[in-house]
Amino acid sequence: MLSLVWLIPALPLFGAAVLLLFGKRIGEPLAGWFGSAMVAGSFLISLGVFADLASKTAEERAYTKVLWSWLPSLGVDVALLANPLSMTMVLFVTGIAALIHVFAIGYMHGDPRFSRFFTYLNLFVFSMLMLIMGDNFVLMFLGWEGVGTCSYLLISFWFERPSAATAGKKAFVVNRVGDFGLMIAMFLIFNETGSLQYHAVFRSIEENGIASSTATAICLLLFLGACGKSAQLPLYVWLPDAMEGPTPVSALIHAATMVTAGVYLMVRVHPLLELAPGVMTTVAWVGALTALFAATIATAQDDIKRVLAYSTISQLGYMFLAVGVGGNVAAIFHMVTHAFFKALMFLAAGSVIHGMHGVVVDEQNMKWMGNIKKWMPITTGTFLMGWLAISGFPPFSGFWSKDEILLDAYKENKALWVIGLLTALLTAYYMTRQIILVFFGKERFATDSHADAHDAAHGHGHTPHESPVLMLFPLGVLAVLAVVGGAINQPFGGKNLAMRLEHWLDESFIPGTEIHAFVGSHGSVGSGTKLTLAVIATLCGLAGIALGASQWLTRTSPESQKALELPLLKRAYGVDAIYSKIFEVPGRKLSEFLAFVVDRRGIDGVVNGMATLVRGGGTQLRKLQNGYVRTYALSIAGGLVALLVWAIVRTGF
Amino acid sequence: MIPAQGAVLVDKAGSGPGGQWFLAVAAVLFTIGMVGLLLRRNVIVMFMCVELMLNAVNLTFVTFAKMLNDIGGQVVVFFIMVVAAAEVVIGLGIIVSIFRRRKIGTTADSAVLLKG
Numbered sequence: 001m002l003s004l005v006w007l008i009p010a011l012p013l014f015g016a017a018v019l020l021l022f023g024k025r026i027g028e029p030l031a032g033w034f035g036s037a038m039v040a041g042s043f044l045i046s047l048g049v050f051a052d053l054a055s056k057t058a059e060e061r062a063y064t065k066v067l068w069s070w071l072p073s074l075g076v077d078v079a080l081l082a083n084p085l086s087m088t089m090v091l092f093v094t095g096i097a098a099l100i101h102v103f104a105i106g107y108m109h110g111d112p113r114f115s116r117f118f119t120y121l122n123l124f125v126f127s128m129l130m131l132i133m134g135d136n137f138v139l140m141f142l143g144w145e146g147v148g149t150c151s152y153l154l155i156s157f158w159f160e161r162p163s164a165a166t167a168g169k170k171a172f173v174v175n176r177v178g179d180f181g182l183m184i185a186m187f188l189i190f191n192e193t194g195s196l197q198y199h200a201v202f203r204s205i206e207e208n209g210i211a212s213s214t215a216t217a218i219c220l221l222l223f224l225g226a227c228g229k230s231a232q233l234p235l236y237v238w239l240p241d242a243m244e245g246p247t248p249v250s251a252l253i254h255a256a257t258m259v260t261a262g263v264y265l266m267v268r269v270h271p272l273l274e275l276a277p278g279v280m281t282t283v284a285w286v287g288a289l290t291a292l293f294a295a296t297i298a299t300a301q302d303d304i305k306r307v308l309a310y311s312t313i314s315q316l317g318y319m320f321l322a323v324g325v326g327g328n329v330a331a332i333f334h335m336v337t338h339a340f341f342k343a344l345m346f347l348a349a350g351s352v353i354h355g356m357h358g359v360v361v362d363e364q365n366m367k368w369m370g371n372i373k374k375w376m377p378i379t380t381g382t383f384l385m386g387w388l389a390i391s392g393f394p395p396f397s398g399f400w401s402k403d404e405i406l407l408d409a410y411k412e413n414k415a416l417w418v419i420g421l422l423t424a425l426l427t428a429y430y431m432t433r434q435i436i437l438v439f440f441g442k443e444r445f446a447t448d449s450h451a452d453a454h455d456a457a458h459g460h461g462h463t464p465h466e467s468p469v470l471m472l473f474p475l476g477v478l479a480v481l482a483v484v485g486g487a488i489n490q491p492f493g494g495k496n497l498a499m500r501l502e503h504w505l506d507e508s509f510i511p512g513t514e515i516h517a518f519v520g521s522h523g524s525v526g527s528g529t530k531l532t533l534a535v536i537a538t539l540c541g542l543a544g545i546a547l548g549a550s551q552w553l554t555r556t557s558p559e560s561q562k563a564l565e566l567p568l569l570k571r572a573y574g575v576d577a578i579y580s581k582i583f584e585v586p587g588r589k590l591s592e593f594l595a596f597v598v599d600r601r602g603i604d605g606v607v608n609g610m611a612t613l614v615r616g617g618g619t620q621l622r623k624l625q626n627g628y629v630r631t632y633a634l635s636i637a638g639g640l641v642a643l644l645v646w647a648i649v650r651t652g653f
Numbered sequence: 654m655i656p657a658q659g660a661v662l663v664d665k666a667g668s669g670p671g672g673q674w675f676l677a678v679a680a681v682l683f684t685i686g687m688v689g690l691l692l693r694r695n696v697i698v699m700f701m702c703v704e705l706m707l708n709a710v711n712l713t714f715v716t717f718a719k720m721l722n723d724i725g726g727q728v729v730v731f732f733i734m735v736v737a738a739a740e741v742v743i744g745l746g747i748i749v750s751i752f753r754r755r756k757i758g759t760t761a762d763s764a765v766l767l768k769g
Contacts, residue, residue, distance in 0.1 A: 627766065633687075
C-alpha cells in the first residue's frame with residue numbers, strides 16, 4: 001500500500017477537476033456523492049498506508065514517495081512523506097472530511113451552486129493533504145496557500161451577501177501577514193542550510209549547527225505564519241468572521257483541519273524550534289493568552305457559530321501552549337480529539353441552523369432558539385457529547401487531551417498551567433451557556449414577533465424540524481469518536497494499550513540521523529501528582545458546567561441575561577474597531593492619496609499633459625499653413641537666402 | 654570629370670562674352686522671377702515667374718557646363734525642360750480649373766481652401 005500513497009491527495013484532486021468540468025451536468029445530489037466518494041477513497045488508502053507503516057519497525061517508519069523532480073536548485077522534489085506524524089494528520093483529515101462531505105450533501109440541498117461547493121471542498125482536501133504530506137517546505141507552502149485560497153472561496157461562497165464577501169477578503173488579507181512571515185522564514189532556512197527538504201534541513205542543522213539568533217529569527221517568522229493560519233493573537237480576527245461560510249466549511253476548514261496547520265507546522269519543525277528556547281516560551285504564552293482571551297469573548301456571543309469560532313481559537317491556543325512547553329504529543333492528541341468534537345459541534349450547529357431555517361429570521365441567533373431538544377432530539381444528543389468532550393468531562397476524549405496539555409504546562413510553568421485551568425473553566429461555562437440557550441429552556445422562536453411576521457410573509461413551517469439521515473449519520477459517527485477518541489492516548493492498560501499515540505509518534509526518527517522525528521514532553525512527574533492534576537482539571541470543568549447551569553437555567557429574561565454578557569466581551573474587546581483605526585483608516589487614506597493625487601494628478605497628469613502639449617503645439621504650427629501660396633514662396637525664398645548666406649560664410653567668400 | 658579647385662573659367666574659343674555674363678543674366682532673370690512670384694497676385698503671372706526662374710537655372714546649368722567642359726550640366730537641362738513641360742500641363746490645368754470656379758476668385762490670395 002505504501003507506494004499508493006500518491007493516490008491519497010490525487011483522488012480529491014481528480015474529484016475537484018471532474019466536478020469543475022462536469023459538476024453542473026452531474027448535478028445534485030450525485031456531485032456530492034462523487035466528491036464524498038473521492039475523499040472516502042483517500043481515507044481508505046490512508047488506512048492501508050497506516051497499516052503498512054505500523055507493521056514496520058519504528059526506525060523504518062518514514063516513506064518518501066518522489067513523484068517527480070521539481071526545483072532541483074532548491075533541493076525540492078514533488079515528494080510525499082508518509083511518517084507517523086503525517087499519517088496521523090492524514091487519517092483524521094480524510095476521515096472527518098469524508099463525513100463532512102456526506103453531511104454537506106444534506107446541508108447544501110437546493111443550493112444553486114451545489115456542485116461548485118463540492119469542487120471547492122475536494123480542492124481543499126487535496127491542498128490540505130499536500131500541506132501535510134509534502135516532504136519539503138515548498139510543497140507545504142503550496143498546500144498552505146491552497147487551503148488559504150479554498151478557505152477564501154468557501155467563506156465567500158454565498159458572495160451575494162456583502163458580509164460573506166467581506167469576510168472572505170478579510171481572511172485572505174489577514175492570512176497574507178502570516179504568509180509573509182512563513183516565506184521569509186523559508187528564505188532564511190534556504191540561506192542557512194541550502195535546502196528546503198525537511199530531512200535535509202534538519203540534517204544540515206545537526207551537522208553544521210546554526211546560530212541561535214538565526215534559529216530564533218526563523219522560528220519567530222514561522223510562528224508568525226502559524227499565527228495567521230491558526231488564528232492566534234494578534235491575527236485571529238478573521239476566524240469569527242469566517243463563520244459567514246456554509247456550516248460544513250466552518251466544521252471542516254475553520255475548526256478541524258486547516259486552522260490546525262499552524263500547530264502542525266510548529267510540530268514539524270520542532271528540531272529547529274528546540275534550538276530557540278525563547279521562541280518556545282513565546283509560543284506557549286501566545287497560545288495560553290489566546291486561549292483565555294478567546295474563551296472570555298465566547299461567553300458573551302449570541303451567534304451559535306461565533307461561540308464555536310471563539311471556542312476554536314481558544315482550543316487552538318491550547319495546542320500552541322502545548323507546543324510551547326514541549327508537549328508535541330499533547331498538541332497532536334488535542335488536535336485530533338478537538339477535530340472530533342469541534343467538527344461534531346459545528347455540524348450539530350449546522351443541523352440546528354438547518355432545522356431553524358424559516359422558523360426565525362436570524363436562524364443563527366441563540367437568543368431566538370430554546371428547547372430545541374424537543375424538536376431535534378438526535379442533534380441535541382450528539383451536541384451534548386461534544387459539550388461533555390470539550391468541557392473535559394471524564395472519560396470523554398477532550399478530558400484526556402486537555403489533561404495532557406495541562407500536565408505538560410504544569411511541568412514547565414505554573415502560571416501557564418493556571419491560565420490553562422482558567423480557560424478550561426471558562427470553556428465549560430460558555431459551552432453550558434450555549435447548550436442551555438439552544439437546546440433547553442423556553443421556546444423563544446414561537447413567541448417572537450419577528451418570527452410571526454416572517455411566517456406571515458412566507459407562510460411555511462412554524463417549528464424546527466430534525467435533519468435528514470444524511471446529516472445525522474456523520475453526527476452519530478463523530479459523537480462516538482468524541483466520546484471514545486481519547487482512547488488513542490489514554491494512560492491505562494499497560495504497554496500495549498496505554499499512550500498509543502505517544503509511542504507511535506515518539507519512536508520515529510529522521511532517516512539517517514539520530515534526531516527524533518518527533519519529541520514529546522521532557523520532564524516527568526509522579527503518578528500521584530498526575531492524578532491530583534487530573535482531578536483539579538476535572539473539577540475546573542465541572543465548576544464551569546455548574547456555574548453555567550446555575551446562571552443560565554435561572555436567568556430566562558433578556559434583562560437578567562444582560563448582566564452576564566459584558567458589552568466589552570460582546571464587542572470582542574473592540575479589537576476589530578482598533579484594527580480598523582490602526583490599519584484600515586490609514587490604509588484607506590493611503591489608497592485615496594494614491595488614487596486621487598498620485599494617479600489622477602501625477603500619472604494621468606503626465607499623460608494628459610503630453611496630449612495637451614502636442615495639441616497646443618499643433619494649434620500654433622497650423623497657423624503657418626495659412627493657404628496663401630505667396631507666403632509659402634516667401635518662406636522658400638527665405639530658406640534659399642539663408643542657405644546662400646550659410647554657404648558663403650562657410651567658404652569664407 | 655569634376656574640375657580641380659580654382660580652375661580658371663575661360664571661354665576656350667576666346668571669342669564672345671565670358672561665362673560670368675551669362676551667370677549675371679541668369680541671376681537677374683532669377684531675381685525678376687522670384688520678386689514677381691512674391692509680389693504679383695495674378696496666378697498666370699506667378700506661374701510665368703516660376704518658369705522664368707526655371708529658365709534662369711537652366712541658363713546657369715548650360716553656362717557651367719560650357720565653362721567646366723562638363724556635358725552633365727546640359728543633360729540636366731534636358732531633364733528640367735521635360736519636367737517643366739509636364740509641370741506646365743498640370744499647373745495650367747489646375748489654374749484653369751481654379752478660374753472656372755468663380756466663387757474662389759481669380760487671385761492667388763483668394764485660393765486659401767487648403768489652409769490649416
